[in-house]
Amino acid sequence: xxxxxxxxxxxxxxxxxxxxxxxxxxxxxxxxxxxxxxxxxxxxxxxxxxxxxxxxxxxxxxxxxxxxxxxxxxxxxxxxxxxxxxxxxxxxxxxxxxxxxxxxxxxxxxxxxxxxxxxxxxxxxxxxxxxxxxxxxxxxxxxxxxxxxxxxxxxxxxxxxxxxxxxxxxxxxxxxxxxxxxxxxxxxxxxxxxxxxxxxxxxxxxxxxxxxxxxxxxxxxxxxxxxxxxxxxxxxxxxxxxxxxxxxxxxxxxxxxxxxxxxxxxxxxxxxxxxxxxxxxxxxxxxxxxxxxxxxxxxxxxxxxxxxxxxxxxxxxxxxxxxxxxxxxxxxxxxxxxxxxxxxxxxxxxxxxxxxxxxxxxxxxxxxxxxxxxxxxxxxxxxxxxxxxxxxxxxxxxxxxxxxxxxxxxxxxxxxxxxxxxxxxxxxxxxxxxxxxxxxxxxxxxxxxxxxxxxxxxxxxxxxxxxxxxxxxxxxxx
Numbered sequence: 001x002x003x004x005x006x007x008x009x010x011x012x013x014x015x016x017x018x019x020x021x022x023x024x025x026x027x028x029x030x031x032x033x034x035x036x037x038x039x040x041x042x043x044x045x046x047x048x049x050x051x052x053x054x055x056x057x058x059x060x061x062x063x064x065x066x067x068x069x070x071x072x073x074x075x076x077x078x079x080x081x082x083x084x085x086x087x088x089x090x091x092x093x094x095x096x097x098x099x100x101x102x103x104x105x106x107x108x109x110x111x112x113x114x115x116x117x118x119x120x121x122x123x124x125x126x127x128x129x130x131x132x133x134x135x136x137x138x139x140x141x142x143x144x145x146x147x148x149x150x151x152x153x154x155x156x157x158x159x160x161x162x163x164x165x166x167x168x169x170x171x172x173x174x175x176x177x178x179x180x181x182x183x184x185x186x187x188x189x190x191x192x193x194x195x196x197x198x199x200x201x202x203x204x205x206x207x208x209x210x211x212x213x214x215x216x217x218x219x220x221x222x223x224x225x226x227x228x229x230x231x232x233x234x235x236x237x238x239x240x241x242x243x244x245x246x247x248x249x250x251x252x253x254x255x256x257x258x259x260x261x262x263x264x265x266x267x268x269x270x271x272x273x274x275x276x277x278x279x280x281x282x283x284x285x286x287x288x289x290x291x292x293x294x295x296x297x298x299x300x301x302x303x304x305x306x307x308x309x310x311x312x313x314x315x316x317x318x319x320x321x322x323x324x325x326x327x328x329x330x331x332x333x334x335x336x337x338x339x340x341x342x343x344x345x346x347x348x349x350x351x352x353x354x355x356x357x358x359x360x361x362x363x364x365x366x367x368x369x370x371x372x373x374x375x376x377x378x379x380x381x382x383x384x385x386x387x388x389x390x391x392x393x394x395x396x397x398x399x400x401x402x403x404x405x406x407x408x409x410x411x412x413x414x415x416x417x418x419x420x421x422x423x424x425x426x427x428x429x430x431x432x433x434x435x436x437x438x439x440x441x442x443x444x445x446x447x448x449x450x451x452x453x454x455x456x457x458x459x460x461x462x463x464x465x466x467x468x469x470x471x472x473x474x475x476x477x478x
Contacts, residue, residue, distance in 0.1 A: 025087045028148075029078040032141060036077040039140050040070055043132035054128035065125045069113065076112055077137075080105035083279045083457065091149050091184045098145055102138045104458045110134075111461075156187035163188065164212060168195035168205050168232060169220035173248055177220045197221075202231040209239050220246040274422070274455045282457060287397050291390035298384055305336055305381060312372045315341030318385055323402035326423045330405050331394040334385035338373025339366070357440045359410035360403065380471045386426055398460040399425025400448040416441075419448040422455070432466040 044063050046052045081087065084101040113130075116122050124130065155161045167174050174194050181189070192212045195205050197219075205217070217236050219229065229245065236243035247257050247268060258269045274280060295302075306317045315337060323333040340346075346368055347361065356362040369377065376382040389395040395402065402424035411417055429447040430438060438444055451459070 028087055029082065031144070032078045032081065033074045035140050035144060036137055037070060037074045039137040040066070040073050040129075040133050043129050043136055044126075046132060047126060047129050052128075052132055054131055058126075060126040060129065066129065068116070068122055069124070069130075072113055072116065073109065073133075076109055077105070079278070080108045081141075083108075083282075090145055091152055092182060095142060095146065098142055099138065102141055104456075106134065106138065107461070108457065153184065153187075156184070162190050163216065164190050164192045164214050165216045165218055166193050166195060166205070166208050166212060166214050167191050167218045167220060168197050168208075169246070170198045170222055171196050173220035173222045173246065176248070177218070177246055197228055197232060202228075202235045205232055206235050206239070209235070209241060214241065216242045216244060218244045218246065220248065222248055274452075279457055283396065283460060284393070287390050287395075288393070290397050291387040294384075294387045295391065298387070301381065302384065305376065305384075308372050309337055313337075313340060313370045322405045323424070324405050324408040324420060325394055325402060326420065328408060328417070328420045331389065331402075333395075333402055334388055336376055336382040336385060338370060338376050338382045339368040340370060343368040357442070359407045359412070360441050360444070361407070362439075383426060390426065394423075396423045396425040398427055398451075398463050399423050400428050400451065401425070401430060415449075416445050418452070419445055422452050427463060427467040429463065432463060432470050 041063065044060075044066055047054075048060055048062070081101065084104045086098070086101045086105065090098070110130075113124075117124060152161075167178065171194075174196075178191065178194075192214060193208050195208050197205065209217070217232070219232055221229065233243045233245070250257075250268075250270070258271060309315075309317045317337060319335045319337040319339070320332050321335075322330045325331045350363060350366070350368075351361070353363045354361050373382070386395055390397060399422050400419045408417075408420070429451050430444055433447060438447075451463075
């Protein structure tokens, strides 16, 4: 019955013109690809002709020497901008926010260029061209957006564009929905009539459809009256008009609604974790690539630590333990052994010394830890074998730390289990905000949920960069 529902946002979310909006996004991406290519060519032109000199009078090669950089900038530029939400609601954001999104995309673009230089052994003929491009590209993108926004708003105000809609449902819900419209959304969606479906049947809606030439009806109910909703959608279906249904009757505190299908059935999806997207695909790809590189580069360290453990204490080099992964799925996590071989058997005798409030077991001066183990823990070298877990896809470079299956089973609050909704990682906010100095498990969970609710590729990069000095200086390690 919901086949005619094509809602992308619900309740108080912005109502956008369907189809045309998606087409405009694709056109803008093509335009920005051309714009970035032009900005890069112009950067080379200015430097090649010595109109801007940042590195003395050093001569640079002709533009064909820079074509490999152009081949990265043109396709990846708009793609990375899209990951930052650059093409969503430009009319609602400030120029400062736009520059922040461009800067975030620019960081990842230069990371890709750096990776090409390191792993493909490509050469950057002139860094000054990249510096000029880093200034010129964002300026042209911002100028394009501001001109687009100005033209769009002027067209809205003149009535040249915008969509005429009918809003129907319970009066209180209709009023609340319309009250959430921003000034721009009110111009984008001109309400020609509201229909009270609490007091009237669908004939009133059909009559309104006949009075006005509209392509969309928005339905707003504070409680799910399935019979009225079915009849209203059926009326819209018969008239060939799209029906958008507000989900105000379903109250959520965190989960974000979206629309999907299961087999032949339409589904409303409420998601409290990042949606499957190109950003998550890139996260997974960078995890596997980073783990593979880490295992190769750190192989001498692995060998040295293995020899050290063998010489200083009896038992295996690698400690294996069942940890809770994504959605609680158990997996075997690897660590360099830092405790005596009978550590698990002695744990019960030390439970009264536990310094962590909650199901997690941690004590500062754990007598089970070997002298070498203390060094490995303080420097986090004991975690290096988990790169193999990352390579296998069981863990991520950044994500909530995996806990033993037994400790997860002791979670007292269902809220705690939401930290299992993302793949566990080597580092997260907990590592850069105190590590072992955090003694309240609720504070630990709060940081994990903060990461999940605000996840982005840029946040992952920030955490990785902050983790490096934290580990090297041993901040918060015990």
